Amino acid sequence: MRTHRDRIRHAVGFEIIALILSIPIMSFFFDFNIKDISVIAITGSIIATLWNYGFNIAFDKGMVRFKRSTFKTPALRMLHVLLFESGLLMLYLPMVSWYLGITLWQAFIMDASLVGFYLVYTFSYNWAYDKIFPIPYFNYERNEAVSI
Template identity: 55%
Template sequence: MRTTKDRIRHTLGFEVIGLLIFAPLASWVFGFDLHLMGVMAVVGSIIATLWNYVYNLLFDHAMLRLRGDVRKTVPLRVFHALLFEGGLLLLFMPMIAWYLGITLWEAFMMDIAMATFYLIYAFVYNLIYDQVFPIPQPTRAVQK
């Protein structure tokens, strides 16, 4: 299992490297100033982090009330992920449209592109991270 220090390194690395890749790439793809894309990416990261906390708290309370249990089946995990992304889209899309002075449709397309980038990036980042910082082998207590 990873240590707290390792989890902090993982999270900070993920956010910093993601922003360093995403902002210039988005600036180039969408034709906006790098500064605008950088601010949008940082704000998006903060919104996603706060939404993640609130959403999971609400979802767990709803599951306890409706099912009496917070353990998720595979279909529930898919529903959980889709609902999370839908909520994030509703929270972030108007901010993108306002900040960049674009239509909601354009903001929707940009938000989908951002979500796709981070989905692929998270997969690649975690593969590389696990190679550079392997998970330590668990130590088992000796049975007497």
């Protein structure tokens, strides 16, 4: 599994790049000013960073328990992304609704329109991160590290 330092680098890098991309996109498409969108995006980024860190540890521990390996196939990556984004949605919507003075339904529609972007971004970022910062995957059945 990845070290805590590596997980922190992963989460912070993910959020910084997401902010750079998402603030202008959200402001343009949702017709809110940059200040309000920045507050929402930065607060959401903090929530997402904490969720990212905890979720990824739990997901990897679950993989070790049930699969006896930390190797993620494309199908496992998709499951990872869907579970991550679903949990984040439940944490994020009430804050967006309150701050922007919109209903939970409007916040949901707003967030749902970004899900496509974040699904592709999350999959791409994690794939690229694994390529740039590879780790040997440990095969617990063979009790050995396997380089991929």
